[in-house]
Amino acid sequence: MLDVAIIGCGVIGAASAYELSHYRLQTAIFEAENDVADCTTKANSAILHAGYDPEPGTQMARLNVEGAALAKEICARLDVPYRQCGSLVLALSLEELSHLQKLYKNGVANGVPGIRLLSAEETLAMEPNLAPNVVGALYAPSAAIVSPWDFALAMAEVAVRNGVELHRSCPVTHIEKTAGGWALTTPDGIVETRYIINAAGISAQAVHDMAAPHKFTIQPTRGEYYLLDKSEGSRVHHVIFQCPNENGKGVLVAPTVHGNLLVGPDAVRVEGDNTACTAAGLAFVSAAARRSVPSIRFGESIRNFAGVRANVDTGDFVIGEAEGAPGFIDLAGMKSPGLSSAPAVAKEVTKILKAHGDLPAAKTDYRDGRTRVRFKECSPEEKARLIAEDPAYGRVVCRCETITEGEILNALREEIPATTIDGVKRRCGAGMGRCQGGFCGPRVLELISKTLGISPLDVLQDKAGTNVLLCETKQEENHHD
């Protein structure tokens, strides 16, 4: 019998697992996909928001500001790429200045540190590549950029190291109330647990409705993005937002912790996890972004992607024990600022357990912390030492990002090992560069095959069914039509 079963290992599930792993609880995570952080958490704006957007008094307002501060500490402790670069919301017309005033007041009410309004001159001095018709900006120095999948992965890894079980490719298909708690039906068998945490992202409504009366509706909302080459990475130095206008939510332009430039998203309601990019969406994004930063060179794009955020009809995060389902805790509707809020949302779970008298003592032997080898960031002396210790660091496999065989092998041997080519990419960055794995893909595939002892034909690009190779050439002697 588990104490807590967490459904979903995106950033909310991972943060919850990390938080709960500090206590003497039997906790397990059930993730439907074959890797953690493989849905909304891997495809978003990668920003820890300062917290001036949410209306004061909402859960979003409080958890955003608290969560962003906690995230900063966690990223430092777990060696997650993080940079507090600050953000600017631009006013591109006099009418938009009044919107900045409103955001400023929100920010002050929400307790956002260091927030202030800038003149056009101050704004352009900070960001010379902005549109010359900027009339002012709201500056929030606490806004940060992060590697969102690494953030989730790091928390999940430390949780696993401290006793949390992780079940991947393990969707929960049925939930039933039992005398002592709940029974979950999964491919790994029926699992009994006292508490359930619903951190299922865009599937949170479906999971909730398995256990409790219908309460909220998830409205999957797709956002499309451009990821530009590092040659565009210093086009701007802060996260550049626009004011929302009649054409929808503004499009942002932001540096990434990996040195690229991220542009997007739009916001379109879709069915389920429809993450297809569209010509119209991409055209909207590029046109909108040029309003803020006219000189962006979209010819330097290296990838388009889309993510689906779990918008919800209640307007605020859905956090708490579901009515009529004692022990079933929703962490749902985690739209923006869900990533920023995640560590604070996780603390809400321990508050609920504590209120029930079910939060045992903290572990005294907790093993926190995590470091990663990032070869390209090392000094020449450190590089020499690494290769001397392990010659695998002397072989560069991903040329664009200078990722070594040593780092790829690490990704395949971590507490939550990569099993796919994209899993390796998320863990160490191989294939993230301008050739998008065209060069290193076959070599990473070979390393996965050898290290995990599986046939090259069984190596996946990403999710189930994404086999890269279809058959051996020698066996193919006939036409297939």
Add this chain to the structure above:
Amino acid sequence: MIDLVIVGGGPAGLAAAYSAWQHGLRDILILERDNELGGILNQCIHNGFGLHRFGEQLTGPEYAGRCIEMLHSTGVRVELGTMVLEVTPDKKIHCVSREKGYQILEARSVILCMGCRERTRGAIGIPGTRPAGIYTAGAAQRYVNMEGYLVGKRVLILGSGDIGLIMARRMTLEGAKVLACVEVMPYSGGLTRNIVQCLQDFDIPLYLSHTIVDIQGKSRVEKAIVAKVDENRRPIPGTEMEFDVDTILLSVGLIPENELTRQAGIPMDPHTKGAVVYENMETGIPGVFACGNVVHVHDLVDFVSGESDLAGASAAAYVLQGETADAVVLDLVPGNGVGYTVPQRVRPADVDRSVNISFRVRQNYGPSQITVTCGGRQLAKLKRQRMAPGEMEHIALPKVLLEKADGPLTVAVEEVIAK
């Protein structure tokens, strides 16, 4: 201090090394990141290489083999599995390998031969889902020819670059069905001989002025939607065709691989996306040369080798005779119909008898003339029966002619109207 360090052991690096040795250099080191010499030639198992250089048809590995054999009679040293991380403006080369760890080599001269890479889906923004089954043609070529695996059974090829055409034939021979090759431009980007031998001979249709407007499929490609485009390359609604395919190969252009070049602060040409080079393949840093696809993308390896002969000879001259004295520099400017020129700069005093200019035209041309002008004065005029963007043009400008120039030289083309 090493006389010459060559970054890259593909066809450019191999030819440059041999030429530098022939011109008297004795301390030459090739740094190759792969575990064998030859570069991309190793996966190009089709023939058609070497007609110009060796006077016979060779496969890629055979061509590489010839170049490597030539080095056997020299004392050129090679370090394999060695990745260069940085070349500094004062010619220090930072590199790593399993065997030697982190090295900082000092060189009197450097030749950059890093080749090029393929443009990807992200570079051209194809809408749709992102399932498995979308590969650059070169990556698919590696899987098929070197690893022995087939990446797909029903294939659509986007782009009519040479690698895409070659792979259309290769996949067909391996038992896959190639349904079509789709090209957004009104002309092919590949060699005519490849259109004939790789598409027409196998009844694979080529759709010019078409592109992929949507990719469908959740885990694996299931469909590609192709539409005709207008003269501004915008899809025309109502012209969509559906192709049931499990694989899309992209042959949508090559980009010189110039991270090291940019890092070193060497001036770049936005048209070629390679270094700006002088008549002897020297870059903006004296003693640092570049040749092959890292300078501009070639369609024939034979011309890469030829250009690299020049770079090798120039590096030898630089080390043995010293830096060229300051002299008059003429800029070469791409004029009407010309995409770029290599070299971009010429020092007439350093030209021996003539300088070879390579360039590409921006569209298909019938009977036409190439002109070289200086301040409105025509210095040279050459005739061509036809020219195409997929086939690099070469002209030789005699030294005597260069000495008549007193400013930038413009290379332009125009069609000759038949009477």
